[in-house]
Amino acid sequence: MAKVKSKWICQSCGYETAGYLGKCPECGTWGSFVEEVQNSIKPTNVSPQGIMNDTKPTLLSDIHVGEEVRVSTNIPEFDRILGGGLVQGSLVLIAGDPGIGKSTILLQTGGELCKNNKKVLYVSAEESASQVKLRSERLGINSDSLYIYPQINMENIRAEIENINPDVVVVDSIQAIYSQTISSSAGSVSQIRECCNILMQIAKNKNITVIIIGHVTKDGSIAGPKVLEHMVDTVIYFEGDKYKSYRILRSMKNRFGNTSEVGIFEMNSDGLHCVTNPNELFLNERSQGSIPGSAIVVTNEGTRPLLVEIQALVGTTPYPTPRRVTNGVDTSRLLQILAVLEKRVGLNLSKQDVYVNVMGGIEVDEPSADLGIALAVATCARDVVVDSQTVIIGEIGLSGEIHPVQNIEKRLNEAVLSGFKKAIIPYANKITSDKIEIVPVKRLIDAISACVCPAEK
């Protein structure tokens, strides 16, 4: 009898060993090793990327390719993060929290693609055909060229792709399907890797677009091996605040387009709708009039500027160590800004708790928001206000100087469109505009004196 080979595989990062280990030497996770029996798989002469192993080197100038074929999904926000549409022959991975709307967006995309005379195969490995039908009725999707295929066996899926010959295949989800070539259970690292490999080969060899849904782990990364993200062409994360109806699609990797691009949607009972003016969404909850501890910043999300309100609360602490609590801003970034405020502006916060919140539940990780955060904290501590018609843009250096930011014109245009009258910007970005009053500043202390005014009583 042939010897059964087995490996112990870390379910967190995919590290392999011959025996059990308590702690993974690669990623440091405890108790993550699971034994997986390996069947001998016949090696193919095609790599996962569809590259044959009998190729020859060719001069770059001698290579001729046809035009890159993109298919529009008819969903403008989805097209934006894909870099203009789905590229034929590409493998796209969409990951997100449970219930965020992954199946919804892909069913909607399927419906729209069918309107463009594309044949779509929706492999539903988590829900029955009738459950998908119920969702499609709620979303108002009715199409003759959208096939729903409840299946978890990779080999059957492959056969059905050969049979139907679709233009786009959606696999919902990669964690729920399994390949017979590997005896470990569905969702294990080896299964995910193998199924992704097979889907990659199908996409490249047949030149069809394959979109796979991936679950995320508790810490927010895609469940399964990191290699999954290397194998696919595009990685898109679905984010959102579970208490709000809007959702953000963020591209993390794109071999055919700009990364860090975001698409903003609103979830309603009839599906996800594109939000054409996100600034309205993020600023409409803004308190009327100027209040201490509030500043509007213009961050850059991919190619799109977004106006968001930063709120700060500063109060005397009852504890020996003051608290620094952030929501939507990196805490270490806030600590650095507070240190600069203490040292360069003379604002003593050593006995004060500081809370900083980005309104609308979005994450602001761009350094151009530094100045806005500093002004929100400074105005709250001194009980003064930033005029509510002012936007604040600038990165703060450790000596209190204001560094320039990218795309200043785009940011200012967006501020003008949203009705703002004044902008505090870095001196190095100085430009003139007749639509908005520009206040260029060199140092943090200048910015504070340029835009604060006494609070209305």
Ligand SMILES: Nc1ncnc2c1ncn2[C@@H]1O[C@H](COP(=O)(O)OP(=O)(O)OP(=O)(O)O)[C@@H](O)[C@H]1O
């Ligand atoms: N009738 C409804 N009205 C409004 N929103 C709804 C309705 N039904 C479902 N939803 C929204 O759709 C979400 C579920 O969407 P969907 O099934 O696409 O999520 P998912 O990311 O695929 O979840 P899972 O990880 O479980 O597969 C719900 O969390 C809810 O926000």
Ligand SMILES: [Mg+2]
């Ligand atoms: Mg789902």
